[in-house]
Amino acid sequence: MSALNLAFEGFVQVRLATDPDPADEPRGVSGWTHAVAGEPDLDRVLVLHEDDPRRVARSHGPWADVTVRSVTMDGTAASQHPLVGARVDLLDAPKFEGRNWIIASDGAEPIDPVHLRVSGAGVVLDKRDIVSGPDGAEIPFYRIPPDVLARRMPQMQTDETARAEVFAALGVPGGDPVAWRAERKKTLLDELRSPGVAHDVVQSTALRTRILDLDLGGPAVGTVGVRMLYRFALHGPGTASDAQGILPGTPKVDDDWPLEFWVGGWDADAFCMFMRGTLTVPLG
Amino acid sequence: MIEINSREELINALAEAAELEHGLLCQYVFAASTLKQHVEEGVTWPQTELIRGWKRALLTVARQEMAHLGTVCNLLTAVGGAPHFMRLNFPQSASYFPADAPFTLRPFSEATLRRFMRFEEPEPQAIRAFAIAPGPISYQHVGELYRSIEHAFGSLDERTLFIGPVADQDDNEWSRGLHLWPVRDRASAHKAIEFIIREGEGIPQHRQGSHYQTFVDAHAALVAELASDPSFAPARPVAVDPVTRQHRDAPLGGTVIGDPRTREVAEWFSVSYETTLMMLGQFYSFGPETPAQREELRQAAREMMSGVVRPLAEVLTQLPMGGDHPGLNAGPGFELYGDVHVSPHPENAWYVILERLAVESEQGLTLAMEPDAHPRIQLCAENLGRIGDNLTRAIEGGFPTGPSPGLARKASLVRPATDGRLQRPTRTATARYGTAARTENGS
Numbered sequence: 216m217s218a219l220n221l222a223f224e225g226f227v228q229v230r231l232a233t234d235p236d237p238a239d240e241p242r243g244v245s246g247w248t249h250a251v252a253g254e255p256d257l258d259r260v261l262v263l264h265e266d267d268p269r270r271v272a273r274s275h276g277p278w279a280d281v282t283v284r285s286v287t288m289d290g291t292a293a294s295q296h297p298l299v300g301a302r303v304d305l306l307d308a309p310k311f312e313g314r315n316w317i318i319a320s321d322g323a324e325p326i327d328p329v330h331l332r333v334s335g336a337g338v339v340l341d342k343r344d345i346v347s348g349p350d351g352a353e354i355p356f357y358r359i360p361p362d363v364l365a366r367r368m369p370q371m372q373t374d375e376t377a378r379a380e381v382f383a384a385l386g387v388p389g390g391d392p393v394a395w396r397a398e399r400k401k402t403l404l405d406e407l408r409s410p411g412v413a414h415d416v417v418q419s420t421a422l423r424t425r426i427l428d429l430d431l432g433g434p435a436v437g438t439v440g441v442r443m444l445y446r447f448a449l450h451g452p453g454t455a456s457d458a459q460g461i462l463p464g465t466p467k468v469d470d471d472w473p474l475e476f477w478v479g480g481w482d483a484d485a486f487c488m489f490m491r492g493t494l495t496v497p498l499g
Numbered sequence: 500m501i502e503i504n505s506r507e508e509l510i511n512a513l514a515e516a517a518e519l520e521h522g523l524l525c526q527y528v529f530a531a532s533t534l535k536q537h538v539e540e541g542v543t544w545p546q547t548e549l550i551r552g553w554k555r556a557l558l559t560v561a562r563q564e565m566a567h568l569g570t571v572c573n574l575l576t577a578v579g580g581a582p583h584f585m586r587l588n589f590p591q592s593a594s595y596f597p598a599d600a601p602f603t604l605r606p607f608s609e610a611t612l613r614r615f616m617r618f619e620e621p622e623p624q625a626i627r628a629f630a631i632a633p634g635p636i637s638y639q640h641v642g643e644l645y646r647s648i649e650h651a652f653g654s655l656d657e658r659t660l661f662i663g664p665v666a667d668q669d670d671n672e673w674s675r676g677l678h679l680w681p682v683r684d685r686a687s688a689h690k691a692i693e694f695i696i697r698e699g700e701g702i703p704q705h706r707q708g709s710h711y712q713t714f715v716d717a718h719a720a721l722v723a724e725l726a727s728d729p730s731f732a733p734a735r736p737v738a739v740d741p742v743t744r745q746h747r748d749a750p751l752g753g754t755v756i757g758d759p760r761t762r763e764v765a766e767w768f769s770v771s772y773e774t775t776l777m778m779l780g781q782f783y784s785f786g787p788e789t790p791a792q793r794e795e796l797r798q799a800a801r802e803m804m805s806g807v808v809r810p811l812a813e814v815l816t817q818l819p820m821g822g823d824h825p826g827l828n829a830g831p832g833f834e835l836y837g838d839v840h841v842s843p844h845p846e847n848a849w850y851v852i853l854e855r856l857a858v859e860s861e862q863g864l865t866l867a868m869e870p871d872a873h874p875r876i877q878l879c880a881e882n883l884g885r886i887g888d889n890l891t892r893a894i895e896g897g898f899p900t901g902p903s904p905g906l907a908r909k910a911s912l913v914r915p916a917t918d919g920r921l922q923r924p925t926r927t928a929t930a931r932y933g934t935a936a937r938t939e940n941g942s
Contacts, residue, residue, distance in 0.1 A: 235562070235674050237810045239878050242536050242547075244554050252544035314878075317802045317885050357881040358888065420544045 217289055217464050217498040221333060223303045224384075224491035225281035227478065228262035228270055231311065233434070234321065238314045247435045248483050249428060252420035259310040261326065261478075263303060263490070273425070275402050276485025277385075283333060288463060297461050301335025312356060318364075321434075322371035322441060325364060327356045331449060331474065331494065337458035340496055342472050345451035369443035372477070378440040381480040384489040385439070392439035393432075399484055400429040425484055435483050442479020445492075449474050455496075464498030472496055501638055503651035506660065510580040512648050517571045517583035519641060522602050523618060524564035525589070525833040530615075531557035532812035532831060533606035533734040541732065549724060550733045553607065553717050558809075560710045565804075566677040567695045569669055572783045574648070574691060576663040577682040582783035584776045588746040588835055590739075590753060599639065604741070604753075604830060606734035609725070612718040619711035621700040642700045649692040657685045667785035673801055735816050741765065741829045753832065757822015760869065761829045764818060764876070767862055768811040769834040771883065774855045775803040776839040781852065786845040787898040795893035799886050806882040814873045849894055856887030 232238065233246030241256035243249035250257050254271050262269050263281040270279060281303045286296035305326075313324035329344040346363060348354045354363070379390065387395045406412055407422045428435070453468035476492020503509050534554045535542050542550065572582040587595065590603040600617045620640055638644045652660070661684055668681035680691030701709030724731050742753030743765045756762045778800040788796065812831035820827040841848035863880025866872060 235805055237805050239810060239875055242551065244551055245558050249551070252547065314882060314885070315802060315805045316798060317806050317882050317889070355881075357885045360888070360892070417544050420548060424548060 219462065219464075219466070219496040219498055220287040221283045221298060221301070221303075221494045221496070222285040222287070222492070223281055223283050223333075223476075223494065224489070225263065225303075226277040226279045226487045227281060227490045228267075228272075228279050228486055229259070229311070229481065229488050230257045230271060230486040231259045232257050233483075234315060238317075247428065247431045247433070248486070249424055251422075251424040253417040254421070258308075260308045261305055261310065263305055269308075271486070273485050274406060274422075275399060276482065277487050279487065281490055283335065297336035297459075298333070298338060301333050301338065304332040304334070306330040306332055314357075318357065319368065322443060323368055324443070325367040325369065326445065326478075327367070329367075329449065329474075331472075333494065336461055337456075338461060339454070339456045340466060340494075341455070342449040342453035342468070343451035344447065344449045344474075366447045367445070369445045369477075372442050372444055372479070373440060377442050377477075377479075380491075381440060381442050381489065384491065385480045385482065387439065387480075390440075392436050395439070396429050396436065396484065400426055403429070429484055438481040438483065440480070442477045444475075444477045446475045448472060462498065467497045467499050470497045500643065500650065501647035503647055504654075506578060506655070509578055509648065509651045509655065509660075510575065512644065512651070513571055513575045513578070513580060514583045516644055516648065517568055517575070518586045519596065519644065520564045520568040520571060521584065521586045522589075522591075522596070523641075524561045524568070525831075526602065526604060527557050527561040527564065527615070528809070528812055529604040529831055529833070530607040530611050530734075531561065532809075533737045533816045535733060535735055540735065546724065546728075546731060546733070549720065553721070553733070556713050556717055557607075560713055562674060562677060563698055563710070566673065566679050567698070569673070569679045569783070570682075570691050570695060573668050573680065573682045574688060576667050576783070576785075577661050577688065579662045582780060584780050584839055586835070588742075588749040588753075589833060590749060590751045592751055603739065604832065605739050606737040606830075608734060609718065609721055612714050612721065615714045616711060616718060619699050619709070619714060621706075621711060640700070642696050645692050645696050645699075649689060649696075652685055652688040652692070660685075664785070669783065671797060673797070736827050737816050737830045738820050738824055738827045740832070741815075741820065742832045742834055743769070744834075746834065754820070754824065755822065756820055756829050757824060758819050758829070759821075760866075761815070761818040761821060763862075763866060764811070764873075765815055765829055765832055765834075767859065767866060768808070768815060768831050769836065770855065771803065771807050771811065771859050771879075772831075772833055773835060773837075773839050774852060774859065775800055775808060777841050777848070777852055777855070778803065780839060780841045781845070781848045784841065784843075784848075786848070788845070789899050792893050792898070795890060799890050802882065802886050806886070807879045810875050810879055814875050814879075817873065845898060849890070853887055853891055856883050856890070860884035860887060 230250065231248065232240035232243045233248045236244055236246040238259065241250070243257060258269060260269055262279060264270070265272070265279050283298050283301040283303060286293045286298050307328045307330045309326050309328055309330070311324040312327045313319040313321060319325060331342055333340040345353055346356070346359050346367065348363070382390045403422050403426050407419060407426070412418045412422065448471035450471050453472070455466035455468050473495040474492065476490055478488050478490045480489045482488070501512065503512055531554045534550050536547065538544055538547060575582060590601060593599050593601045596602050600614045605611045618641055621642060638647065665683050668683065669679050670681040671679060673679065678694065680687065680694060682688045682691050697709070699709060700711045701707070706712040721733070738754040740753035741756055743756055743762050745752050745755065756765050778796060782793065782796045782800060815829045815831050818829050820829050842851065860880050860883035863876060863883055867877040867880050
């Protein structure tokens, strides 16, 4: 069977409260992350692009933009393929659904909903993943039994190989997240002292909170070197269109589409993580 | 210092300490839940940071009081008492608690902080007489009560005092930075009580980080902010001692919530809080559960606190009181509608807890569907359902110490169908707990 492999990556915004705050804590109180002055409430949503209205960019943070970086057709690289640079979206406001261990433990949080779309060069590939019960009915996410949910659960990776890949993606020099955060703090202190900011109450208040948060150790540092590997097939309704006929076949929208990606290296100051993975689209 | 000369008096004093810690943490959580979070509530951005710091401090102290309550249960168990999670409803006059300060649920304010400082204040005073029957417990400060208990652990005969099973001690850290102290002998009892005193009032040379100093610092910061901005109001306009009904054990009477929808949420909050206490009661009773089942129960109680009780407390301070209280919001009343003791038969205890969770989840989902429902209600309702599912799965295999043939079958009565729909208990069961959860289809 012919298949199209799309490798994608980029930074993702994730603004969420941390333990012991409730998962839906709007501003962050007792945990180690906080919505700062001038920002809207935390929303837990994975935001993959800078132009998303939910994007709340922080100074000195990365650019959120998950796109296709390479295309492979039946194992052969297609470096000039028009889908290189295509936009990758997770639709319907996906969130990490651990809920303070009620559904999953820290670092093992499934993402839900999963509704992936790749769009570019006149091509739109769209596929949802549905978790269904024994009778085929869709189950509310919070009620999915662990054995059914297992295929959606990530594998938390903290080994040296994983850490090295995460640090390289984030640009953590020397693989030292403590020094990396200290450097960010220094940058923010410089920004706080700049004339334009020093007299701006909202900006200066926000920066002070970020600077205080950067002094925190423990999980705020530890999560920088952690990634969660997700590996499951998109099993649900799909659509595909190819306005310019650039695909070498017709995407089989009723088949499962294997998906593998990791999300990790949470920069809790910038509220961003890195995402890297591949989507396999079977073609007819 | 209170004189404690017998096991009976020691158990009474420890039960008092448990009730005290419990009552304090409710008051701290209440005050924390009234604090504003958004500039749209009439505060500046810098003030939101100040307020966040106070809220964090109050919640930290409340969590530590929860750990103290756990340690007190350990102390009770060690000397032959039972874990104690009952208390009287709010409000209670200054004479109920001997610290000369009423037990009342009030919004965060300068006066509230002064009352909290009074609770945790150092400097023990007063001495009382002793009689043959257990004497009345009289003290002026939290620390004084604990010093008396500590003194009793030092003076009563160690060889006969520690009769509780050594294994029935909770030594788990429920949350990062919280410490529970197992008690097996005089030395460990001393260590546990010293820790509670130190965390509460600190020591003369070093009060930093103590509950007392936390409130002193918050009070000073609030006074300073009020001096620079007299219009500063850090708390939402929340009623004092909001209740859904008057309680016989609280003759002073609370402020009855008039808005019917708010009252439904307030009832839902309090029954969920009661269920949390029942989980704790079962956990600290050290029944026949396997370690995995105990862990699931502990986890469930913790999840109830962070995933249901705290968010709903905050929701309530944003809902109108209604009735004769225009402009005021409600708050978490921590009402106890009945006995929270669990059955000595573990099957029944678990079943009652599961039944309550199923009903509470369903009621929450109903509330979430109402027009303009607060958005956090849905998640709390879902969390209740999931916590119930998790506990149900934990006991599917029964308990290791004996047959429990009916357990899985019973649990299945309140377990949701695999499509996520709850089997709806009868209206009678929904309206009042204690009725067997018969389903609408008669199963």
